[in-house]
Amino acid sequence: MPYTTLISCADLAQHLSDPDWIILDCRHDLANPDAGQAAFAAGHIPQAQFVHLDRDLSDKSRGPNSEFRGRHPLPARESFIEKLRDWGISQGSQVIAYDAQGGMFAARLWWMLRWVGHEAVAVLDGGLPAWIAQGGATSTGLQRKPRGNIALLPSLANTASASDILAGLLHASRTIVDARAPDRFRGENETLDPVGGHIPGAKNRFFKDNLLPDGHFKPAEQLKAEFSALIKTPQASVMQCGSGVTACHNLLAMEIAGLSGAALYPGSWSEWCADPSRPVATGTA
Incomplete structure (x- = not known):
């Protein structure tokens, strides 16, 4: 397997x-x-x-x-x-x-x-x-593998666009989960993007909360309980962050937990806040 x-x-x-x-x-x-x-x-x-x-x-x-x-x-x-x-x-x-x-x-x-x-x-x-x-060896050598033949197959992952998110806000049809640190979610200490804040209605799940103190992922059952407290159904959920990177950490954690089907908003906050016509929220709400 x-x-x-x-x-x-x-x-x-x-x-x-x-x-x-x-x-x-x-x-x-x-x-x-x-x-x-x-x-x-x-x-x-x-x-x-x-x-x-x-x-x-x-x-x-x-x-x-x-x-x-x-x-x-x-x-x-x-x-x-x-x-x-x-x-x-x-x-x-x-x-x-x-x-x-x-x-x-x-x-x-x-x-x-x-x-x-x-x-x-x-x-x-x-x-x-x-x-x-754990005693694993390291190397400074460079590897060059023979060219592979992977083919493009139907996607196993879902995406959502800014327009999808905006439409969802109007109908409250999707749960948006933001993977950024809590201070950036609140609109504080923003150093990477020109505007601080978050998408209105989004919930905050800092990606590091998926990890134990030693840097390993939490057990599947713990992740399932924590994400189930945030979202109703994975298929009606969208994961986002600053630029579509750490949101994938939440998607991996959900997959570990057996909660498949959530979408990634690839542009995330950096795309969202670049258009002044899109709504912005600050604070914890």
């Missing part, structure tokens, strides 16, 4: 030399976009390849008349498939994503692989810190 949500360090260690396993290092720092690659060069899990949030998991190119789609807009699915093939990913590949930030960035890759129809993708529980703490 493939790994589709999380994988332990012990299980990954048994497959490091498996040619059908692709390991991708997603470390990143929003304030210093070069930090992840520098950390990778200093040492990473053997066989891993580096993935850059801005270059590989986003498409920031804009035409002269194109609308702003947020700080980390999704690439075209066809373009992303080509990148996955470059990393050696095929239809039968088991993909493992990790970072050193509790899955903050690895979850984005997890969600994007599901978005292009690939189910066999998992996040390393505890990430690189857990790997090292």
